[in-house]
Amino acid sequence: MRSLVTFASMAVVAAAAMAPLAATADYPEKPLKLIVPWPAGGGSDVVARVVAQPLGERLKQSIVVENRPGANGAIGSEAVARSPADGYTLVWVTADTHAINPHVYPKLTYDPRKDFTAVAIVGYFPYALVVNPSFPANTVAEFVAEAKKRPGQVTFASWGVGGSAHVAMEMFKQQGSFDVLHVPFQGAAPAMQAVMGGQVDSMIVPISVADPQAKGGRVKILGLAADKRFVGQPDLKTMAEQGVPVNAGTWVGFMAPAGTPDNVVRKLNGEINAVVESKPVRDALLKVNTDPSTMSADQFKSFVNAEYDRWGKTVRDAKIKAE
Numbered sequence: 001m002r003s004l005v006t007f008a009s010m011a012v013v014a015a016a017a018m019a020p021l022a023a024t025a026d027y028p029e030k031p032l033k034l035i036v037p038w039p040a041g042g043g044s045d046v047v048a049r050v051v052a053q054p055l056g057e058r059l060k061q062s063i064v065v066e067n068r069p070g071a072n073g074a075i076g077s078e079a080v081a082r083s084p085a086d087g088y089t090l091v092w093v094t095a096d097t098h099a100i101n102p103h104v105y106p107k108l109t110y111d112p113r114k115d116f117t118a119v120a121i122v123g124y125f126p127y128a129l130v131v132n133p134s135f136p137a138n139t140v141a142e143f144v145a146e147a148k149k150r151p152g153q154v155t156f157a158s159w160g161v162g163g164s165a166h167v168a169m170e171m172f173k174q175q176g177s178f179d180v181l182h183v184p185f186q187g188a189a190p191a192m193q194a195v196m197g198g199q200v201d202s203m204i205v206p207i208s209v210a211d212p213q214a215k216g217g218r219v220k221i222l223g224l225a226a227d228k229r230f231v232g233q234p235d236l237k238t239m240a241e242q243g244v245p246v247n248a249g250t251w252v253g254f255m256a257p258a259g260t261p262d263n264v265v266r267k268l269n270g271e272i273n274a275v276v277e278s279k280p281v282r283d284a285l286l287k288v289n290t291d292p293s294t295m296s297a298d299q300f301k302s303f304v305n306a307e308y309d310r311w312g313k314t315v316r317d318a319k320i321k322a323e
Helices: 002-023 043-059 071-081 095-104 140-149 164-176 188-197 207-215 262-277 279-287 297-318
Strands: 032-036 063-067 089-094 116-125 127-131 155-158 181-184 202-206 220-224 250-257
Touching: 032 043, 032 071, 043 063, 043 089, 043 116, 043 250, 043 262, 043 279, 071 089, 071 095, 071 250, 089 095, 089 116, 095 164, 095 250, 095 297, 116 262, 116 297, 127 140, 127 164, 127 207, 140 220, 155 164, 155 188, 164 181, 164 202, 164 297, 188 202, 188 207, 202 207, 207 220, 250 262, 250 297, 262 279, 262 297
Parallel strands: 032 063, 032 089, 155 181, 155 202
Antiparallel strands: 089 250, 116 250, 127 202, 127 220
């Protein structure tokens, strides 16, 4: 009798151990939620929706995009970190949320390396150095020379202390050995308006934001803050080509709560990669100035960990802290 009881108990334990896999064998069986921790209509939100619709079609389930902006992406990210790890709640991540925030906010309520499972990268947002049309520089070298001639007097805008636009300029400052004055705003739109209006001299901003204004003559683009030229604008020189290597573009992708089953992550990664590699989505991403990219889930995890260290060094060296 004892052996029968023992066998039965082992069978129950084995069944319980297999339960997560069995429960997700037909995943997904209901709609998914994608939390975008940025305002609706912004650049990151637009790209998320470009990918979400065809991804839902491949998964044969709708993907509900929910915007939860605030605290440089921290509010929406925390919400997903505390969600069930069942593959039905995902978060749209960026360098801000998972490589910069942990070093800027001492009381951050999530750990980007422990509270999430990397799923898939989608692409990169190339950043560019822009100046007001009246600013006396047409190249990166001329900008550096002007900043050195007037230390602390040339100004730059950002969408807030510790945001990627702020940290990107700190990278530039460290590489170029000059000093400029930070003027933070509450959002990218007012920051860019200040540069266009001449209240602030410069800004490092996504090319998707810079390009329309440059075509309208409202700003000048001096260089791309990336390690290579952007396929969508092959004639735009990088800052590195002009003597100051700055790789400050951010990236976007999907993550899930820590503990999400491996088979769910593998399925999502495969489907997201297929979406990004499809010609209609690739063309749509390039149209909104996003450089498409794919990785395995493990590669994306390693990439984000490396970005955590890279951006963190700039934040620490610049002594950036936000309360």
